[in-house]
Amino acid sequence: MIRVVLPAHLKVLAGVSGEVELEVAPPVTTRAVLDELEARYPVLRGTIRDHASSKRRAFVRFFACKQDLSQDSPDDPLPEAVRSGSEPFIVLGAMAGG
Amino acid sequence: MSGVRLLVGTRKGAFVLTADGTRKDWTIDGPFFGGWEIYHLKGSPAEPDRIWASQSTGWFGQLVQRSDDGGRTWSPVGNEFAYDGVPGTHQWYDGTPHPWEFARVWHFEPSSSDPDTVFAGVEDAALFKSVDGGKSWQELSGLREHGSGPHWQPGAGGMCTHTVLLDPDGGPRMFVAISAAGVFRSDDDGTTWRPANKGLRSAQLPDEDREVGHCVHHLARHPSAPDTIFMQKHWDVMRSDDGGDSWTEVSGDLPTDFGFAIDVHSHEPETVYVVPIKSDSEHYPPEGKLRVYRSRTGGNEWEALTNGLPQSDCYVNVLRDAMAIDSLDSCGVYFGTTGGQVYASSDAGDTWTALARDLPAVCSVEVQTLP
Numbered sequence: 001m002i003r004v005v006l007p008a009h010l011k012v013l014a015g016v017s018g019e020v021e022l023e024v025a026p027p028v029t030t031r032a033v034l035d036e037l038e039a040r041y042p043v044l045r046g047t048i049r050d051h052a053s054s055k056r057r058a059f060v061r062f063f064a065c066k067q068d069l070s071q072d073s074p075d076d077p078l079p080e081a082v083r084s085g086s087e088p089f090i091v092l093g094a095m096a097g098g
Numbered sequence: 099m100s101g102v103r104l105l106v107g108t109r110k111g112a113f114v115l116t117a118d119g120t121r122k123d124w125t126i127d128g129p130f131f132g133g134w135e136i137y138h139l140k141g142s143p144a145e146p147d148r149i150w151a152s153q154s155t156g157w158f159g160q161l162v163q164r165s166d167d168g169g170r171t172w173s174p175v176g177n178e179f180a181y182d183g184v185p186g187t188h189q190w191y192d193g194t195p196h197p198w199e200f201a202r203v204w205h206f207e208p209s210s211s212d213p214d215t216v217f218a219g220v221e222d223a224a225l226f227k228s229v230d231g232g233k234s235w236q237e238l239s240g241l242r243e244h245g246s247g248p249h250w251q252p253g254a255g256g257m258c259t260h261t262v263l264l265d266p267d268g269g270p271r272m273f274v275a276i277s278a279a280g281v282f283r284s285d286d287d288g289t290t291w292r293p294a295n296k297g298l299r300s301a302q303l304p305d306e307d308r309e310v311g312h313c314v315h316h317l318a319r320h321p322s323a324p325d326t327i328f329m330q331k332h333w334d335v336m337r338s339d340d341g342g343d344s345w346t347e348v349s350g351d352l353p354t355d356f357g358f359a360i361d362v363h364s365h366e367p368e369t370v371y372v373v374p375i376k377s378d379s380e381h382y383p384p385e386g387k388l389r390v391y392r393s394r395t396g397g398n399e400w401e402a403l404t405n406g407l408p409q410s411d412c413y414v415n416v417l418r419d420a421m422a423i424d425s426l427d428s429c430g431v432y433f434g435t436t437g438g439q440v441y442a443s444s445d446a447g448d449t450w451t452a453l454a455r456d457l458p459a460v461c462s463v464e465v466q467t468l469p
Contacts, residue, residue, distance in 0.1 A: 010158065043174045046160065047159055047161070051178045057158065093157040
């Protein structure tokens, strides 16, 4: 089970309060997690990554296991702790703006 | 008893203000979508309880929300705005080519006859249409591809299609306005387009009366006079009496001809309202006095409407989509400010009352006159 932490605005959109738990078939990558997240919550399509290009939106970052995964390839395997469910995959809105 | 419903989009959410036909006691509901920028909300003339809202942030992009119960509850609909084909480039602020990139929806214009049909004016400038209640959006790419698109440049707020005028009789003629490209007209339901800027003069341009490149801020029109269109340009208030084929300046005795909002009285096609703003760098009212100006002669001769509006130390702006007019017998005029105030007049502008004073900065105000 993959645990995903969403920023507050996206929790409201998705109608969830805590972490999201997803079944993701291997290989467990950022792309695979987001594909499953958007399949479960279609309202999130376009909010984390671009509809057409699947490119991460500029003010959205991905973290796990105290690492910034934002610049990694979306097809890289996520850390073992994320794959095992002991650590969450965190989608974070950049602290910017007013 | 009839009533009115104000749809107010702000930098931090949407608000719905309602009153009965007397327009004395108002209820404020919201914020809806708290923390999100709501550039625009607009109700369907065909089904007034259907309302469209443009919800966006720089972080999470664009969503489209639809209410089918007059703004009490909302559901997201489709938010994929894909340009038709390879969109190419327009000009960036420095004149270099810049790829066309979707940023947000500035304006919704619902069909007058079909509640499932709605147009969306977007940044980077283009026009989209949905015929399935917002589930999907198709670009009317004849606007962007008619020929001058590679020469369009953004205004300070972005390169946006901010005004969409549909034919009041349901005919095939449409107008859009783009900052900073100008006005474009279609006579075939948006399939093909041509510039409609003859007579506009913009001193900032090397060729000041060029065919495109004018920073048109807003258009307004009375449904009984579809060939007459009023325009607040970056500088200059203009009118056309031939469906945009030519424009003449009617700024007349305004204290400044810069501004954003413009609208037309619901029962008097030659009565026009603007809110003069001091300049394009200061963006606040002259002398710190918030004044709506009304012309009962279709322009040139303007009177200041000040009763109930702050006449000292007022330094707010009124944005292009932030003025609206109801169609009750005594015409109601409404506008919102970047200071979070929403002002209303139930006597065509003679007197004003603040309906709200402390909302987030107001992006847009629309009004629905309800049976």
